[in-house]
Structure formats: structure tokens, C-alpha cells
Amino acid sequence: AQKITQTQPGMFVQEKEAVTLDCTYDTSDQSYGLFWYKQPSSGEMIFLIYQGSYDEQNATEGRYSLNFQKARKSANLVISASQLGDSAMYFCAMREGRNFNKFYFGSGTKLNVKP
Amino acid sequence: ETGVTQSPTHLIKTRGQQVTLRCSSQSGHNTVSWYQQALGQGPQFIFQYYREEENGRGNFPPRFSGLQFPNYSSELNVNALELDDSALYLCASSLKGTGASLQFFGPGTRLTVL
Numbered sequence: 075a076q077k078i079t080q081t082q083p084g085m086f087v088q089e090k091e092a093v094t095l096d097c098t099y100d101t102s103d104q105s106y107g108l109f110w111y112k113q114p115s116s117g118e119m120i121f122l123i124y125q126g127s128y129d130e131q132n133a134t135e136g137r138y139s140l141n142f143q144k145a146r147k148s149a150n151l152v153i154s155a156s157q158l159g160d161s162a163m164y165f166c167a168m169r170e171g172r173n174f175n176k177f178y179f180g181s182g183t184k185l186n187v188k189p
Numbered sequence: 190e191t192g193v194t195q196s197p198t199h200l201i202k203t204r205g206q207q208v209t210l211r212c213s214s215q216s217g218h219n220t221v222s223w224y225q226q227a228l229g230q231g232p233q234f235i236f237q238y239y240r241e242e243e244n245g246r247g248n249f250p251p252r253f254s255g256l257q258f259p260n261y262s263s264e265l266n267v268n269a270l271e272l273d274d275s276a277l278y279l280c281a282s283s284l285k286g287t288g289a290s291l292q293f294f295g296p297g298t299r300l301t302v303l
Binding site for chain 2: 078165180
């Protein structure tokens with residue numbers, strides 16, 4: 075089974091609107107971490123937001139929030155007030171393992187923000 | 190910028206050759222991980238090093254090997270290169286600890302195998 079599943083290969087959103095990028099994960103560990111990264115066309119991987127498995131509140135970082143539904147094993151990224159500079163690939167990722175020594179990425183979602 | 194550097198930026202090799210990629214960690218970070226990102230795909234975890242020892246490995250064959258040095262810089266070595274090894278290789282440094290330890294990525298090395 076895939077550890078991280080992102081079912082939206084591509085998404086379009088109008089500038090200034092909100093958009094949700096989907097992510098589901100698979101793990102039997104009780105302790106794990108979930109991450110979202112942004113990868114512009116230049117290739118660098120930019121950290122956006124983190125959610126720990128024991129965190130009861132959804133993580134927020136500026137315009138980014140993570141909708142964490144533990145029972146459903148989903149960790150969707152919500153971007154509010156989209157900007158043209160948000161156009162990029164977005165990857166959901168999970169860290170697990172006895173020493174948090176395994177890291178898995180999804181296949182990504184290409185977000186295009188339209189003016 | 191994250192403070193993680195990688196060299197070289199681009200590299201072209203032929204099938205069967207060997208390659209060494211280098212990574213310099215962010216100051217204060219003691220853990221480095223390497224990833225392979227094929228075109229149009231998400232990064233795949235190769236392995237992680239902590240205190241100069243491999244302490245986690247993804248589904249990659251033994252011809253992918255690594256080193257971590259006392260200054261926490263790192264090398265990824267790939268022997269007997271195959272065409273499918275063509276990819277962007279990313280290294281990421283972090284401070285070993287909890288699952289919340291953030292990884293900071295370098296800009297990557299683009300490897301092309303002909």
C-alpha cells in the first residue's frame with residue numbers, strides 16, 4: 075500500500091480564492107509526523123507546515139493550514155487567499171519509524187493559480 | 190535559503206560508471222537524508238545518516254551507498270549507474286530528535302545517465 079496518497083495530479087484555483095489539496099496516509103505507528111512541502115519549478119523543496127500525530131489542534135502557518143483528521147488518516151493542506159506565486163508542485167510527506175528514520179513523499183499536486 | 194548546499198549542480202555520466210554527490214548540512218544539524226526524485230514524481234527516500242552511521246534506508250539497492258563525515262557533511266555514491274538513475278538527488282539536513290525535526294533541503298544535483 076502507498077504510504078502517502080495524493081489523488082489530485084493537478085488543480086486550478088482563481089487568485090484570492092482558497093484551495094484544498096488532499097493527502098491521505100497509511101501507517102501503523104502511533105507516533106508520526108506529517109509535512110507539506112512546496113516545490114517551485116526551480117526545484118528547491120520548501121517546508122510549509124507540520125502536524126504531529128499527537129497534536130489535537132490543526133496546524134496553521136500564515137495562509138497555510140493543515141486539516142488533520144486522524145481517524146480518516148487524512149492531512150489536507152488548505153491555502154487561503156491564493157497568490158500567483160503559489161503556483162508550484164505541492165508534496166505531502168510523512169515521517170515514521172522507531173527513530174523517525176523513514177520519510178515518505180506523495181506523488182504531488184501541481185497547483186496553478188489563475189489571475 | 191536553507192544553508193544546505195549540494196555539489197555539483199548538474200552531472201552527466203554514462204551507464205556503468207560511478208558517481209559521488211556531495212552535501213553540506215545546515216550548521217548545527219547532525220542528521221542528513223538523501224532522496225531521489227525522478228521527473229514528475231515525488232522524492233523517494235534513499236537513506237539517512239546520523240553520527241556517521243546509516244540509521245534508516247528506503248527501498249534502494251546496495252549500489253547506493255553513503256558517508257557522513259565528522260563535520261556532518263555527506264556523500265552519496267552510486268555504483269554501476271543505470272539509465273533509471275537519472276533524477277534530481279536531494280539531500281536534507283535536520284537535527285535528530287522527535288518526529289517534528291524539520292528537514293531543510295538543498296537545491297539538488299541533477300544527474301543524467303546516458
